[in-house]
Amino acid sequence: MDFVLETKNINKYFEKPVEFHVLKDISFGIKKGEFASIMGKSGSGKSTLLYILSTMDTDYTGELYLNNKLITGQNHHKLSRIRNKNIGFVFQFHYLLSEFSVLENVMLPAKKLAEKSLAEIEHDAMEKLRMLDIEKLAHQRASRISGGEKQRVAIARALINNPSILMGDEPTGNLDSHNSENVFSIFKRLKEEEGLSLLVVTHDEDFAKRTDRIIQMEDGRILD
Amino acid sequence: MINWKVILNIAKTHLLTKMKSTVTASLGVTFGIGAYITLVSFMTGLNEMLDSLILNQTPHIHIYNEIEPSDKQPVALYQEFEDAFNVVNSVKPKQSQKKIHNGLPILNYLKMDKKVFGATPQLRAQIFYLSGSIELGGNLVGVDIMEEARLSNIGDYIIEGTAQELKNSENGILLGAGLAKKMSLRRGDRVQVSTIKGDVFPLKIVGIYQSGIADIDNIQSYANLKTVQRILGEAQNYVTDINVKLYDIEKATAMASSLGKKFQVKATSINEANAQFETGSNIRNLITYAVSITLLIVAGFGIYNILNMLIYEKMKDIAILKATGFSGTDVQLIFMSQAMIIGAVGGILGLLVGFVLSKLIDNVAFETEALPTITTYPINYNIWYYIIGISFALISTFVAGWLPSNKAKRIDPVRIIRGT
Numbered sequence: 001m002d003f004v005l006e007t008k009n010i011n012k013y014f015e016k017p018v019e020f021h022v023l024k025d026i027s028f029g030i031k032k033g034e035f036a037s038i039m040g041k042s043g044s045g046k047s048t049l050l051y052i053l054s055t056m057d058t059d060y061t062g063e064l065y066l067n068n069k070l071i072t073g074q075n076h077h078k079l080s081r082i083r084n085k086n087i088g089f090v091f092q093f094h095y096l097l098s099e100f101s102v103l104e105n106v107m108l109p110a111k112k113l114a115e116k117s118l119a120e121i122e123h124d125a126m127e128k129l130r131m132l133d134i135e136k137l138a139h140q141r142a143s144r145i146s147g148g149e150k151q152r153v154a155i156a157r158a159l160i161n162n163p164s165i166l167m168g169d170e171p172t173g174n175l176d177s178h179n180s181e182n183v184f185s186i187f188k189r190l191k192e193e194e195g196l197s198l199l200v201v202t203h204d205e206d207f208a209k210r211t212d213r214i215i216q217m218e219d220g221r222i223l224d
Numbered sequence: 225m226i227n228w229k230v231i232l233n234i235a236k237t238h239l240l241t242k243m244k245s246t247v248t249a250s251l252g253v254t255f256g257i258g259a260y261i262t263l264v265s266f267m268t269g270l271n272e273m274l275d276s277l278i279l280n281q282t283p284h285i286h287i288y289n290e291i292e293p294s295d296k297q298p299v300a301l302y303q304e305f306e307d308a309f310n311v312v313n314s315v316k317p318k319q320s321q322k323k324i325h326n327g328l329p330i331l332n333y334l335k336m337d338k339k340v341f342g343a344t345p346q347l348r349a350q351i352f353y354l355s356g357s358i359e360l361g362g363n364l365v366g367v368d369i370m371e372e373a374r375l376s377n378i379g380d381y382i383i384e385g386t387a388q389e390l391k392n393s394e395n396g397i398l399l400g401a402g403l404a405k406k407m408s409l410r411r412g413d414r415v416q417v418s419t420i421k422g423d424v425f426p427l428k429i430v431g432i433y434q435s436g437i438a439d440i441d442n443i444q445s446y447a448n449l450k451t452v453q454r455i456l457g458e459a460q461n462y463v464t465d466i467n468v469k470l471y472d473i474e475k476a477t478a479m480a481s482s483l484g485k486k487f488q489v490k491a492t493s494i495n496e497a498n499a500q501f502e503t504g505s506n507i508r509n510l511i512t513y514a515v516s517i518t519l520l521i522v523a524g525f526g527i528y529n530i531l532n533m534l535i536y537e538k539m540k541d542i543a544i545l546k547a548t549g550f551s552g553t554d555v556q557l558i559f560m561s562q563a564m565i566i567g568a569v570g571g572i573l574g575l576l577v578g579f580v581l582s583k584l585i586d587n588v589a590f591e592t593e594a595l596p597t598i599t600t601y602p603i604n605y606n607i608w609y610y611i612i613g614i615s616f617a618l619i620s621t622f623v624a625g626w627l628p629s630n631k632a633k634r635i636d637p638v639r640i641i642r643g644t
Contacts, residue, residue, distance in 0.1 A: 051638045056547060077551050084549020091641055095544040097234075099241040109548040111230040157548065169641075 003029035003068065004165050004197040005053060010062035012048060022048050023060070024220040030165065035191045035198045037208040040217035046201045047169055049217070053199065054087055054167055055079045067164055084113050088158030088166040092173040094150035098143035102129070102153050105142050110160045121160075128156040132186060148179035155186060159196075166190065168200040172207060184210065231554060234545075235561040242534060246566065249530045253570025253621065254577055256523035257613045260516035261578020264609045266585055267512040269602035271505045277436055280377045282494050283467030284476045287324065287483060290490040294318045327463035330487055339470055339479065344371040346465040347452045353445075354416040354424065355407040362403065362443035364417060366452025375469045378433075378446075384411045385431020395451055397427040401434035402442035417455070425455050520620050523570075527624040531563055535632045542632050543640035556633035563625025564618065571617025575610050 006029035014020040022045045030036055038046045051057040053064065055071060058079070064071045066086055074082070083089075096105045106125040110116065116124070129135040132152045137145055142153065151171065158166055166187075172180035184207055190196040191212075200211070208214050216223040239246045293315045299305055324330065327345060334343040347366035352359040373379045373387040382398060390396045399415060409415055411429050418424045427447065434441055453462055470476055476493035484491040495502075535542070542555055586603040 047642060051642070054547070056638050077553070080546070080549050080551035080554075083547070089547050091547075095540055095547075095641070097541050097544070099237050108230070108234075108545075111233075112227055112549055112554070114227050114230075161549075 002032050003065065004032050004034075005030040005199070006065040006068075007053070008063040008065075010049070010052060010060055010064065012045075012052065012057075012060040022220050023052070026062070026220075026222060028215065028222055030197055030199055032197055033191060033195045034213060035187065035211045036200070036213045036215060037211040038199065038201045038215045038217060039203070039205070039208050044217040045220040046217045050167060050169055050199070050201050054089055055083050084109055085161055086164045088155075088161070088163040090151070090154050090158050090166065090168040090171040092170040094147070094154045096142040096150055096153055096157075098141070100142055101139050102134070102142055102145065103138040105153060106156045106160055109157060113161050125156070125160060128159050129153075132156050148175055148182065151175060151179065151183060152186070155183070159190070163196075165197040165199060168198070168202075170202055170204075171200060172202065172204060180204065180207065227554075231557050232561055234558050235565065238534065238538070238558075239562055239565060245530045245534065249527045249566045250570035250573065252523035252526035253520075253567055253617050254574040256516075256519040256620075257571050257574025257617050258577030258581065259519050260616070261575060261609060261613050262581040262585070263516055264512050265578070265582040265603045265605060266601065267508055268606070268609075269604040271508055272604055273598065273602040275505060276377075279494065279498060281435060281437075281440075282498055283376075284470045284473055284494050285468040285480045285483065285491055287330070287466040287468065287487075287489050287491045288464060289320060289322060289324055291317045291320070291322070322464050323458075323462045324464065324466065324487075324489055326487070327466065328461050330489075331463070331466055334466070334468055339472070339475060341469045341471050342371060342375040343466055343468045344368050344375060345449060345463040346467060347449055347456075347458075347462060348464050349452050349456055350420055351455075352418045353403060353407065354418055359418070360403065360406065360443075362400070362445065364397070364452055364455070365444060365446050366449040367446055368449055369446065375467070381433055381435050382431050383434045389430045390446070390448060393428060393430050394448075395425070395427050396430035396447065397451075398431045398433040398446040399429050400441040400444050401432050402438060403445065404429070404432050406442070419455055423455070423457070427451070517616075520616055524620040524624040527563060527566055527621050528628065531559060531625055531628040532631075534562075535559060535628050538632075539635065539640055542635050543637035546635070546637040547641065552633040555635075556629045559629035559632050560622075560625050563621045563629065567617050567621025567625075570621075571614045574617060575613055578610075578613065 008027050010023055010026040011021070012023040014022050026049060038050065040046045048057070052060050055064075055066075056079075058076075062072070066082065071079070071082065096102075097108070100108070103122070103125055106128060107121050110121040110124065111118075126135055126138065129138055132155060134149055134152050134156070137149060137153070142150070145153070151174075155166075155171075168187075172183050175183065187198055187200070188210075191198060198211075200207075202208050297310075297312050297315065299310045299312060331343055331345055334340050345368060349364050349366065351362060351364045353362055354360075369378075369387045369390045379387055383401065385398065390398055397415065397417075399409060404410070407415065409429060411432060413429050414426050415429055416424055416426050433444075433446060435444075449463075450460070453460060456462070468479075470479065473494065477495050480491040480493035480496075483489070545555055545558075546552070582603045582605065585601050588601050589599065590601045591599055
């Protein structure tokens with residue numbers, strides 16, 4: 001099987017306020033070009049799992065593979081680099097840098113990666129903005145645009161380095177139904193046109209139902 | 225792999241959008257460094273002036289014949305009383321002459337020495353200045369005036385006339401300013417002096433001498449060595465003092481003691497003669513540095529505060545930077561470079577402010593009778609103070625930036641993003 005992302009026996013404990021076994025033996029994989037969603041009640045551990053998958057949280061036991069390479073145990077520098085190059089992340093809140101223009105926000109991860117020239121990066125960023133239909137906002141300050149637009153800018157930023165997988169932590173949780181629909185169709189289109197793998201944590205059942213696969217979580221386990 | 229362009233761009237954007245805090249923090253450094261430069265330039269300028277006031281009138285080594293009792297009284301040489309307990313009452317100084325024995329050969333020897341910048345003979349004579357029926361006690365120093373002018377800054381203290389004029393006149397005198405005032409004499413007038421023996425000589429006033437030290441100006445005058453020898457009726461080898469100036473003042477003490485032993489004369493070095501001035505300068509420098517460091521530490525706390533606040537404000541930005549692939553070190557460098565930019569800009573402005581203030585002080589009139597050569601406040605423009613200033617600015621901002629930026633480095637993005 002060709003997995004983009006694969007986990008083997010991931011366990012995680014919270015130590016505060018009391019010891020709590022939050023993830024229990026999580027083993028699953030996301031195939032290339034798959035659009036998967038994780039659903040579950042609050043406290044079922046779905047967000048915790050997502051942050052482990054994103055490599056930001058390293059406090060767990062078990063093994064995490066990205067493009068069939070073991071990620072677990074790498075140092076922070078390498079993890080930053082992997083995150084930069086291979087993982088795009090969209091949050092419930094947009095988290096744009098408010099002092100920078102929309103275009104600069106989108107370009108920033110690519111500048112960090114520094115694999116392309118500035119002109120190429122700018123061209124790519126405009127391309128992504130155009131694809132998401134917000135190229136006219138490129139030179140606005142990030143703090144001056146609407147919520148739905150901000151989320152689309154955040155998606156463009158997540159895509160700028162052409163990652164292997166796009167992750168979302170309730171990316172539509174803060175949006176009205178029109179904008180949610182918009183974000184969903186963008187994700188759908190990315191999967192179909194670009195063959196991008198997506199993994200989205202959501203509460204929204206309608207959203208989840210339209211994805212390729214729903215991973216149900218309960219009490220730190222995946223239900224099949 | 226550190227991408228400086230991106231890091232500096234982010235730092236620049238942060239600084240520019242928070243212009244008020246940036247300016248406040250930089251001004252803190254500017255004032256600190258500016259005050260340091262001004263203070264240290266002014267204080268050391270003043271120190272140097274005060275030191276030179278005394279030290280320039282003191283030779284590096286002063287050779288003379290001390291009038292003192294013999295170390296060994298004759299009875300000690302008498303073998304018969306070797307084991308006895310001898311008491312000598314009413315000890316008198318040893319019978320000797322005031323002149324330095326073999327003065328001229330010593331002078332020649334010194335002039336050949338490679339360590340010696342120059343040596344001049346002097347003849348100090350007790351005389352009376354006669355003004356009508358009034359006799360004023362004082363001394364007349366016979367000097368080789370051109371050598372003296374080359375080796376010391378006596379030229380600066382001749383407020384009327386020149387050294388050359390004294391050299392050219394057979395019976396000229398450079399009268400002390402205090403004496404001239406007391407006796408209502410001016411340049412071109414004549415003054416009569418009398419030796420202790422009672423011989424009276426008229427001398428022509430070719431100039432007025434003012435050292436700035438009233439006790440000297442009230443009693444001392446200068447004349448040519450030959451003139452004084454003639455007044456005293458002594459031969460041309462009669463010299464009471466030899467002043468030596470070295471290339472390296474540090475060697476004065478060692479050389480003084482070796483000269484003393486070699487020629488059986490008293491030789492004192494500048495360090496023994498003026499130990500208290502060194503102490504005074506050191507304490508003044510200490511105060512200057514204490515004040516400056518306090519100012520810089522206050523500025524450092526300002527930077528620390530502002531960066532700390534900035535980091536709290538930017539918590540979410542830091543989290544997202546980390547989430548999109550910036551490492552902790554990158555984030556730390558972003559905040560460190562902000563601190564360093566504040567330090568560098570504030571520091572360079574501080575140097576400029578310090579320089580301008582020093583220039584201003586340098587041009588403020590400062591005239592005092594005690595210091596005839598000084599017309600404005602003294603300032604020491606030493607490049608080292610500027611180097612120390614900018615280094616201190618950079619070091620203090622580095623320390624002030626290190627703690628907050630280290631905190632930013634360790635911020636866990638997951639906790640910020642999930643809001644726990």
